[in-house]
Amino acid sequence: MIKIGLLGLGTVGSGVYKIISENNIKIERKVGTEVKIEKILVNDKNKKRELNINKNLLTEHPADVVENPDINLVVELIGGENPAYKYVLTALKNKKSVVTANKLIIAKYGSEILKAAHQYNVQISFEGSVAGGIPIIRPLKESLVASEIENIYGILNGTTNYILTKMAEENREYADVLNEAQRLGYAERNPHSDISGLDAAYKIAILASIKFETLIDIISVYSEGIKNISLTDISLADELGYVVKLLAIAKKEEKGLDIRVHPAFISKSHPLALVNDVYNAVYLHGDIVGDIMSYGKGAGQMPTASAVVADIIQTAADINYNRSNIYSNESLQKQKIVDINEVNNLFYIRILVNDKPGVMAQVTKILGDNQVSLASVLQKNRLTPIVPLVLITHPVKEKHINKSIIELKNLDDVKSVESLVRVIDKF
Ligand SMILES: NC(=O)c1ccc[n+]([C@@H]2O[C@H](COP(=O)([O-])OP(=O)(O)OC[C@H]3O[C@@H](n4cnc5c(N)ncnc54)[C@H](OP(=O)(O)O)[C@@H]3O)[C@@H](O)[C@H]2O)c1
Structure with a gap:
């Protein structure tokens, strides 16, 4: 049996709990043994929750999960930098494989996390950290290895894509649409990370570090947000044959890695121009494979939980069959980022x-x-x-x-x- 410890039972954690409890038999068939949620760390055990959950599963003590000898697999869904990073490292040091959807800790501390996973001979997976339900990390690591990927273009932030789409389609001002996005729960009360391009910068840094085998210092990724894009620019773009998108770009150039996030005019005929509302997409060009685009819901409870559960199933099966599938940071080299x-x-x-x-x-x-x-x-x-x-x-x-x-x-x-x-x- 594989015993899972969840860190967090919020939006994504609840989705993961639902999928695992409702699909137990299917998951057992895929993993080759039973998969059981053993303990769940939350901030407040007594908080009223929509989930019908056995209260005995909940704990407020991190050690009950990250140091629990019965648990083989820890799933971090707390978010933010700390204590999430600290708990992930402790879990790895206690020889537990880890699945996380936390883009911040992967973008900022990916190297340390990979190193610890390698050192303690366990796995770390983070499919849910970029583009929610769109499978992109595993395809980059596995399905696309035969092709040299030359560039990655992504629409990686649903909030800003929603705002730009509504401005263009409904001829509405930025502040008006942002208010609506906050009301609908698409934008956080403090939307800085989305609006400034920082959220997309974390995500493109993760994709680029995997595909270009490089360590990326997130501070050196240029990011510019959408708050200066006006309705006038959007309608002029339309007149000139373009749409405005917040693009995350990573390209291998002779002088180093060109990696950046900024709004851009792109031709209406490009597939990325058709990615609207809260949808995300990743568009790649590989020398052998040619052009590829993955498209889907980039956030939200169930799409993200779907990516997390896929990582859980894969990792649990690897643990069960004693397979080592360690993505090491040994081959990652620091690469110059083009100014x-x-x-x-x-x-x-x-x-x-x-x-x-x-x-x-x-x-x-x-x-x-x-x-x-x-x-x-x-x-x-x-x-x-x-x-x-x-x-x-x-x-x-x-x-x-x-x-x-x-x-x-x-x-x-x-x-x-x-x-x-x-x-x-x-x-
Ligand atoms: N939401 C999305 O659409 C989405 C999409 C892609 C990726 N993600 C990523 O998924 C992760 C989880 O996001 P979320 O939206 O599910 O977050 P959330 O709804 O805010 O849930 C956070 C959970 O962590 C618990 N928690 C918070 N601080 C804690 C602490 N110090 N100690 C113990 N438990 C603590 C909370 O406990 P209580 O329940 O007791 O408050 C809650 O259950 C983040 O890394 C996020 O970036 C989310």
Whole structure:
């Protein structure tokens, strides 16, 4: 029999408990022996819960799970940095395999966690930590090993994708949709991690570290959120044949790893442009396999619990059959992360200028002096003395575009630089 200790019985923990208790026979067939939940750590044993659960299973003492000699497999679903990280390490040191859905500890301490799992000859799995119900970590580690993956593009945050989708489809302002997302439970009361791109940065760091066999310092992953994306930009994107998405990108380049999260214009015809609402997707290109896209629910109780239970079944079967399936960090090397200033992108620039002769010449001179060449120019609403000028550049390094923007802001006839968004035209 495999005995499981759960750390946490919240949204995902309750989903995992339900799946395991309702599918016991099916799971036993897959694992080859009975799988039983032995103990569950919670914050408050007396909290009222929707689950009909035997109270004797609950404990407020972490040692009852992470140091319990009867338990072979610990499932961490507390979330956050600590005490979750501390409990995971203690469980591994006590020779228990661990399954977690915690992107923060995997992105931040993945190397230490893998090292401990290797040292104590146990397993660590974390499919639920990226893109909820979409199977992506195991496919990257196993199904796609024959192909050299050259780049990964992801829509990895459901909250921001929901906000951008609603802004575009219903012509509503950012703050209005964010309020609605919070009301519906799609966005947290403090949505900073989602909105700022940090949540997606954790997830792309995990995917990139697996596929590119690299240790990634999360602090060096550039992340820019969606709060500066306006309705005007979204409708101009539409007019120009694009949609706006918060993209997480990881690409192997000669100079190192190009890894970043930011809003981007992408062509309406690209498969990622069709990923709407709270859905997530991961789009990959491999030398042998070509293009692949995985699509599905990136969060939520049951999709995430489904990924966690899949890890539990696989790990429990490995324990039962004495299989060692250890993903070690031995092959992981620190790789240089390309400085965002050195990355080449196309840009969409929207500025407000005085509508008078010679202004366009001043603008193009500054751009030209900074090695920025233009692919297209759009001038709108010539009915007022101040008009918007919309420019799309050819590929140019970020440092050149940033210098141009500073100089444009100093021109008397440029009233404001309203927005600057990267355009991704090649995947
Ligand atoms: N929710 C999602 O859609 C989703 C999607 C993908 C990944 N994840 C990840 O899954 C993990 C769990 O998320 P969740 O949404 O299920 O969290 P949650 O609903 O907040 O549940 C957290 C659980 O942990 C317990 N807990 C919290 N602090 C504790 C402490 N110091 N000691 C002992 N127990 C403690 C809580 O106990 P009480 O019940 O007594 O309060 C609760 O049962 C996180 O890593 C999250 O990032 C979640």
